[in-house]
Amino acid sequence: MKTAELKEAILKAKEETGTLVLAHTYQAPDIIDIADITGDSFALAKAATNIPDKKRVLLCGVRFMADTVKILSPEKEVVLSHKSATCPMAEQIAPERVRAFREENPDVCVCAYINTSTELKAECDVCVTSSTAVKIVSALPSEKVLFIPDQNLGGYVSRFVPEKEIILWDGCCPTHHSVSVKDVLEAKAKHPGAKIAVHPECRKEVVALCDFIGSTSEIINYCKSVEDDVIIATERGVCDKLSRDYPERGFYQLAPNKLTCPNMKMTTLQNVYDALLGNFGDVIEIDEELRLKAKRSIDNMLKYGG
Ligand code: 13P
Ligand code: SF4
Numbered sequence: 471m472k473t474a475e476l477k478e479a480i481l482k483a484k485e486e487t488g489t490l491v492l493a494h495t496y497q498a499p500d501i502i503d504i505a506d507i508t509g510d511s512f513a514l515a516k517a518a519t520n521i522p523d524k525k526r527v528l529l530c531g532v533r534f535m536a537d538t539v540k541i542l543s544p545e546k547e548v549v550l551s552h553k554s555a556t557c558p559m560a561e562q563i564a565p566e567r568v569r570a571f572r573e574e575n576p577d578v579c580v581c582a583y584i585n586t587s588t589e590l591k592a593e594c595d596v597c598v599t600s601s602t603a604v605k606i607v608s609a610l611p612s613e614k615v616l617f618i619p620d621q622n623l624g625g626y627v628s629r630f631v632p633e634k635e636i637i638l639w640d641g642c643c644p645t646h647h648s649v650s651v652k653d654v655l656e657a658k659a660k661h662p663g664a665k666i667a668v669h670p671e672c673r674k675e676v677v678a679l680c681d682f683i684g685s686t687s688e689i690i691n692y693c694k695s696v697e698d699d700v701i702i703a704t705e706r707g708v709c710d711k712l713s714r715d716y717p718e719r720g721f722y723q724l725a726p727n728k729l730t731c732p733n734m735k736m737t738t739l740q741n742v743y744d745a746l747l748g749n750f751g752d753v754i755e756i757d758e759e760l761r762l763k764a765k766r767s768i769d770n771m772l773k774y775g776g
Contacts, residue, residue, distance in 0.1 A: 473500060476739045480504045483746040489549075490524040491742070492517060492539065494531035495686050496707035496734040499714060501530050501551075501742060510686035511535065511584050512599040512775065515768065518542040528745055530737050532557045533752075537588045540754040541765050549745055551737040553752040558733070559585045562619040562641035568593040571616060578637065579612035582767060583620050585643070588756055590618070592763035595770065600670055601685035602775030604630045609774045622647065626670035626683065645731040646671035649703060653725040654679045657701045661722050667692050669704035676703065693721065705731050 493505035518539040529536035536550035582594040617624035619641025628636040668680035699720030702709040744750035
């Protein structure tokens with residue numbers, strides 16, 4: 471089928487199967503076109519708390535996002551768009567290590583980036599997304615916080631919350647962490663006068679060279695608020711969206727070969743169509759005891775970050 475025909479067929483299949491399609495902003499533009507709700511990790515988690523009239527949700531993104539939907543809406547059938555689409559950060563720390571840390575450090579609050587497995591969330595006190603991390607960590611009752619697994623996001627949070635002792639893990643997003651100072655300097659030389667907006671998953675020396683730091687949705691809002699051209703230092707889905715929404719503006723993708731997340735870009739339109747018909751993707755199943763333990767961390771995120 472041609473792209474336009476496939477999109478038509480997807481819209482029809484969504485109706486016929488009572489499926490709501492959620493897509494992270496990092497999905498390819500064709501997937502964004504057929505989604506019902508798009509946004510950053512926090513927006514998708516919030517959407518998952520209120521899915522009134524659909525019996526099934528198809529999550530186009532990576533596994534932890536589909537797991538989050540299932541944790542919050544266990545009565546729905548939740549399908550991940552591509553079985554192999556996982557965020558490498560989700561398993562950069564074994565749940566047993568968190569359990570051991572907690573036993574040795576009972577006064578430390580354990581804060582997990584939402585990009586973690588359900589098993590890890592079950593061992594933690596609270597989750598954060600990149601758009602809510604500073605707000606949530608500031609609001610936590612504990613003076614000491616273990617932040618897992620992203621060293622870059624954790625370091626960014628610690629700069630804004632100096633009153634707390636934040637213990638960092640050494641994990642990272644391989645996509646954002648691969649951006650170098652050289653990449654930024656080259657982009658600045660190519661587009662003099664343009665501002666640079668960066669995601670906090672990038673290295674601190676990269677972030678230091680930029681004009682604005684924020685999550686996916688914060689970068690989009692920043693770009694809407696300024697008139698300058700902007701170099702976008704996050705996954706290319708953001709620059710694709712901005713260029714499509716504001717074709718008259720100048721948005722430039724920083725290091726496009728590096729800032730294309732292979733897992734986020736795994737899902738194709740054909741996969742979506744096949745998943746809607748029940749022939750592709752992965753139906754999420756979570757043991758009930760595990761779900762309830764992991765839900766506590768997500769509920770705390772919604773409580774402190776909402
Ligand atoms: P946000 O959606 O919170 O900006 O996170 C970016 C990301 O890498 C999601 O996988
Ligand atoms: Fe994970 Fe990074 Fe890809 Fe987001 S961009 S899914 S954090 S690897």
